[in-house]
Amino acid sequence: MPVFEYKGLNSSGKNVRGNIDADNQKLARAKLKKDGVFVTEIRDKTKATSAKTQSGRTSGARVNIQEKSNLTRQLATLLKAGIPLVDSLTAVADQIENPDLKAIVADVKNQVNEGTTLHKALSRHPKVFDHIYITMCEAGEATGTLDVILLRLAEFTEAQHALVTKVRSAVLYPVIMTIFLTLMLSVMFVFVIPRMTAIFESSEMQLPWYTNVTIAVSGFFVDYWIVVLAMGALGYISFRSWKATPAGSRQWDVLTLQFPLIGRLARMIAVSRFTRTLSTLLTGGVAMLQAMDIVRNVVGNQVLAEAIDQARENIREGESIAGPLKKSGQFPPIVIHMVNIGEKTGDLEAMLTQVANSFDYQVDTEIQGLTSALGPLLIVVMGLVIGGVVFSIMVPIFQMSQLGAT
Secondary structure, eight states, rough: OOEEEEEEEESOOOOEEEEEEOOHHHHHHHHHHHHOEEEEEEHHHHOOOOOHHHOOOOOOOSSSHHHHHHHHHHHHHHHHTTTHHHHHHHHHHHHHHOHHHHOOOOHHHEEETTTTTTTHTTTTTTTTTTTTHHHHHHHHHHOOOOOHHHHHHHHHHHHHHHHHHHHHHHHHHHHHHHHHHHHHHHHHHIHHHHHHHHHHHHHHHOHHHHHHHHHHHHHHHHHHHHHHHHHHHHHHHHHHHHHSHHHHHHHHHHHEEEEEEEEHHHHHHHHHHHHHHHHHHHTTTTTTHHHHHHHHSOOOHHHHHHHHHHHHHHHHTTTOOOHHHHHHSSSSSHHHHHHHHHHHHHHHHHHHHHHHHHHHHHHHHHHHHHHHHHHHHOOOOOOOHHHHHHHHHHHHHHHHHHHHHO
């Protein structure tokens, strides 16, 4: 059923706007009139969404992971209850509050109603439903287990969302503290210290060396702040340009894995993504070679992706997956061991899930430890830096007051 976006006036004469489901625009106007809304503007949002899809401009930025997860879980529940796919999509669309997602689901429902398979209808919206999602749905439709696959997809999406949220939370605090420290120092060096410098110059007193250093740094920022900003911007642009090149991207991934603490955390996150995604795809009935081709794109590290590529080639030649992963030296021994056992016992999916759960727990523990350590450390650093600047200014002031008293 199409979704219409409307603007109008209610019985009190106030402006109202919203979305309404109807078979056509005439029925939509009739429904709104019955609800006491005088329509001034109405358009078929489903057609607009379809047009954006065909031109490659469908935006997934307004559909968050939680909304997509809820959609997937609700659809799985309805299908498991034996409700036909088109009716399930209609019921799900009625529950969605996000107008963008509502229009997309309406478009998917119309396509399915016209005989298109679900995964092909979803592929019209690649910025909302990624390759993994579409491939899993295709496997579910082929095997007749779409409800089970959708439920697995919902759990997978929620797990990935939880992991991303933990990482962002860990990064947010030091970023905020760094910005605050930078702003504080900027205010002191650009506005406070120059005024104090004028007072010191008028007194013609001998200043301590650390005060002279502080004044020199302040003078540099006051005189050359444009140069500092330009150099910072140029450095950032140069770094992004270098990182965008194939060689630069690979070198950065190598360095990331070698950083103290951060490298260990980055590796665990990548391994968790690899094992959980591969387990989800294999459980969904996706062939191993196709699953390996997909999973290389989710690890977020080119070095690990190359190891996965080598493993895929070994599998193509009839060999095991554990061997090349071990040769790469990029995967922890426990991963190799669990994968090897899973291959031998024929229960690779369950082993991969156990590895993912284990690494998720380790990531959570590492993040909590880093957050607990970074908090006091950043406070100490801020105290030392700001305290040092204040100390270098206050000492001459005390000396001036003592000279004045005598």
